[in-house]
Amino acid sequence: MSTAKLIYDGKEYELDIVEGSEGERGVDTLKLRKDTGLITLDPGFGNTGSCKSAITFIDGEKGILRYRGYPIEEVATRARFTEVCYLLIYGERPDADQLAKFRRKLTLHTLLHEDMKKFYEGYPPGAHPMSIMAAMMASLSSFYPEDETDLDMNIIRILAKSKTLAAFAFKKSIGQPFIYPRNDLSWPANFLRMMYAVPAEEYEVPKVLEDALNTLLILHADHEQNCSTSTMRMVGSSDADLFASISSAVCALWGPRHGGANQAVIEMLEQIQASGGDCEKFLDKVKSGDPNHRLMGFGHRVYKNFDPRAKLLKTAADSIFDQLGIHDPLLDLAKKMEAIALKDEYFVKRKLYPNVDFYSGIIYRAMGIPTEMFTVMFTLGRLPGWIAHWREMRNDPEGYRIYRPRQIYTGEKERTFEDRGTKAL
Secondary structure (H helix, E strand, O other): OOEEEEEEOOEEEEEEEEEOOOOOEEEOOOOHHHHHOOOOOOHHHOOOOOOOOOOEEEEOOOOEEEEOOEEHHHHHHHOOHHHHHHHHHHOOOOOHHHHHHHHHHHHHOOOOOHHHHHHHHOOOOOOOHHHHHHHHHHHHHHHOOOOHHHHHHHHHHHHHHHHHHHHHHHHHHHOOOOOOOOOOOOHHHHHHHHHHOOOOOOOOOOHHHHHHHHHHHHHOOOOOOOHHHHHHHHHHOOOOOHHHHHHHHHHHHHOOOOOOHHHHHHHHHHHHHHOOOOHHHHHHHHHOOOOOOOOOOEOOOOOOOOOHHHHHHHHHHHHHHHHHOOOOHHHHHHHHHHHHHOOOHHHHHOOOOEOHHHHHHHHHHHOOOOHHHHHHHHHHHHHHHHHHHHHHHHOOOOOOOOOOOOOOOOOOOOOOOOOOOOOOO
């Protein structure tokens, strides 16, 4: 095994080098504090490997994303979302019989316990769908207590009921009656019907929307150790159950610096449109550092090349708009911005390429999904990835330890707590 040498206080220490299957290397610092008294300092964990994982591989320099070894370009164009759920969670593609049984279970467990409807009645009309999703996810543990002997059943319940929870949250936000799921529809079609159907009227989900949602869900299914996935693992490391851990991940995803980014892209494009549609003027203000003009949907903490998901969504956006016969000026603005930024030395030098959020919001908008639901859509797609990481951690005898990061204390040294005569207060 390769080692790295650390020289500290005149002494040499050898640290093991851990190598992954794709050649990624990391210095094992597990014994660093014990041997030297030192810890590593890495704000935001941007250069820290918190675990070993066999789920998703990313090479940000080359723009590579693979699920369990399968290139995202192939998975997104050849698979259905339910197959990807199985692949991520259980490690291999299901055969025809396994997939049929898996899909059947997902279909049979889409209904919510009727008592859960009472929770929705207690939310104010303007409640954000993400706040409802986080609370309802956690509440599932009250109805389905964790049973280690039947964990797979709770995994099914999460994947099956999540779309019903989300659709009900949307209906609550607009004051419409809930639409119950149907057993004869695919996962994406079932969700879209619960979103858009109204009582006493037939609603047939357009195939183009069903396929578009399938692609979006797959592209969001996992993305390695991002903020919400790491939150899922951290909370799960305390032995919290699957429902509580997912609720915490939903809260992490809600943040505008994470899952809320595609909503920010739409708001940016609307800002440009409202001010006359001059993309070049907007980008000039971005380059000048104007705090009121931020370029959203470009750049990524991991990718220093094209986000492969963005390429797929750009193609999908053109197809969806053509098939639906929609002309959205925001899509035209998005394409114009992309063309300008990819030729501008300022953005090229900083490796600011379009990411998945740049086009996903525009597609959701074309599908009629309101902006406050964008992060909920992200949640639905990311569920299999979260579950896969939670399950992987639980099944790892070496890695299943409670997360406990260290810190460098920079506060006051010891001082006396003087009596100020305030005890009676």
